[in-house]
Amino acid sequence: MAADAFEIHIDGVLTNPTSTTPTSTFSIFTYTSTNTVIDSLDSNIFLTATEGSLQSSSLTPQSTVVGGSTSLDIRFRPTHAIPAGGTIRVSFPKWNPSATSP
Numbered sequence: 001m002a003a004d005a006f007e008i009h010i011d012g013v014l015t016n017p018t019s020t021t022p023t024s025t026f027s028i029f030t031y032t033s034t035n036t037v038i039d040s041l042d043s044n045i046f047l048t049a050t051e052g053s054l055q056s057s058s059l060t061p062q063s064t065v066v067g068g069s070t071s072l073d074i075r076f077r078p079t080h081a082i083p084a085g086g087t088i089r090v091s092f093p094k095w096n097p098s099a100t101s102p
Helices: none
Strands: 028-031 037-041 056-061 072-077
């Protein structure tokens, strides 16, 4: 006969991972009152954090003259703090389809 499902809540004692890389596997065991294992699972139980999205962002060119050179101001507010040693990557599209460089 199958047992009832159990749910355990652990509040306020864990810190989520600092990246979206899955954690090492968790282990779950159930025991009898004499410490004999009844059930166990110790593989493929992972916690994977999800990335946040930017709370706000803007891209402002210094000049909007067609064919002219410009500088860009890029501003954004991340949902999560960027840790020391972390990086910011901005990918630019090709501005002009007929240009030979971005």
